[in-house]
Amino acid sequence: MKNEETTNFIRNIIDEDIKAGKHGGRVHTRFPPEPNGHLHIGHAKAILLNYGIAEDYNGKFNLRFDDTNPEKEEEEYVNAIINDIKWLGCDWEDRLLHASDYFEQMYKYAVQLVKAGKAYVDSQNSEDMRKNRGTVTKMGKDSPFKNRSIEENLNLLEKMKNGEFEEGAHVLRAKIDMASANMLMRDPLMYRIRHAEHYRTGKKWHIYPMYDFAHCLEDSIEGITHSLCSIEFENNRPLYDWFLDQLNVHHPQQIEFARLYLSHTVLSKRKLIELVEGEHVRGWDDPRMPTISGLRRRGYTPDSIRNFCDRIGLAKRQSIVDTALLEFSIREELNKTALRRMAVLDPIKVIIENYPDDLAEEMDAVNNPEDPDAGSRKVPFSKIIYIEREDFMEDPPKKFFRLAPGSEVRLRYAYFIKCEEVVKDEKGNITELRCSYDPQSRGGKSPDGRKVKATLHWVSAKHAIDAEVRLYEHLFTVADLSAVEGDFKEYINPDSLQILTECKLEPSLLNVEKGSRFQFERKGYFCVDTDSAKEKPVFNRTVTLRDEWARLQKRK
Ligand code: ATP
Ligand code: MG
8 A cells, every 4th residue: 555645756656667567566675785884864765765665565675785795894784784774664574685695696697698799808907997998078999808709708707706817817897888978888897806705605706796787686686676776876777777688687677766965964884984983983873973873872763764754755856954854853753752851961059948958858740741641750859959050140141031149930840949149169160059949839839920930950969860961963063065175074073972971860760771762851852872871871862852943944
């Protein structure tokens, strides 16, 4: 069944194909990651698109590791990728596949092309090969080896395969057209010699297929019907068509869509690797990273990422999506689901002088005003509490309605308090505030109709839990990193991580599980970090409460 809301141009093509009986009406998609890095939000877009289509059309979805390059690939990445895709909620059933399993079949196809006079072994050195390839404005020139006999080509290819030559001595090329306007059609490479060890096939192979030869065959071998890929492969399509037509094998329909670009970050594995290896971030899953593992650690849910991808939709044309929309997606979800708690991130001590020394009261606090089923909890109140340092000003400007000498505010769920005295150390720093409370205002209700303009969150000092809280800003200072000159790393935001180690939390946050999410009242949504420990919980701020997306929309 098709979900109308997510209809897009790709689905229109598939609808037409089904109507025309193409591929017997089957729909079979795949996600083909190269295991040379961790997945990012751009990959999530591709994964959810492919999986969503398979699901909606009652089709199949393959996860295939495009592991034809022995040099850069690592098992660590394979496992991380599997974990991330599972977490996104996509199911490949028993079809966890590897391109390296098709090496034998690919080689047979190569031999078939040689036998048909459609491929040849070229022995030019790389410099000559480059020179003879021509340029966009200049035609290429045929290799002097282009007219080798089929027997000689077969013989050389066999020896290449058996490891009888040095790397770079020969390559196998498709025999197409050195004068083609499409540079990719100028006798592209099919195989190169590499005496490298592959993480799955070991030392068996001495030649490895090039991406452009391998990729279309992988889709064909698996019976993929719709090969969805990002727009940069548009120029490769004629080449894929050429290989598949020459071999006369199953021919998937390739459809291109725009890559996701996100503001204030980079979405290229090469650049993400640079950030990790240069220790500009604390690893692949640093909550500032646009990786799926980073987003997960930051507090994003699979649903929020799915909703984000649905919202941005699909287009052929490139555009940059504001990170504020991604943040909107998680804020919207957590507003409905996250339990409210009180946490003071930058505490200042408040002593309520007319409150009994040994009394501790239990105040009723609502768990989630958006969810009546979430109930309420008790929050302890006592003589000494913490409030946020920024909620007090000794010398406030006119519009400052929070606590100031002589002013009165409400403590959420507790009492009205009034600031009577400011205590400072010898350097003049404020160390504590002396206040009085109105016993008649229990629950934060006005006893006589008098109004206060601010409601502050607080934590009882005696009952508080110590915690570390990590606040994040954009990783980069500019929105569009594709437009910057020079090294992208020069635009890293030096203030992207702020660590607060003196935070005070209400006691119901004791023993929270890693990965659980809360709203800290007035401060945003927070998620328990993987570094969290029983002795000292660690929270990441997922997002603030401020809807930056709405503001951007209004400005338009
Ligand atoms: P990167 O540029 O980050 O290295 P890649 O395309 O080389 O990405 P692959 O592992 O080859 O990485 O990607 C697997 C699939 O993910 C490809 O089909 C590719 O089209 C898609 N993909 C990669 N980046 C994006 C993106 N930003 N938006 C949408 N799809 C993407
Ligand atoms: Mg790629």
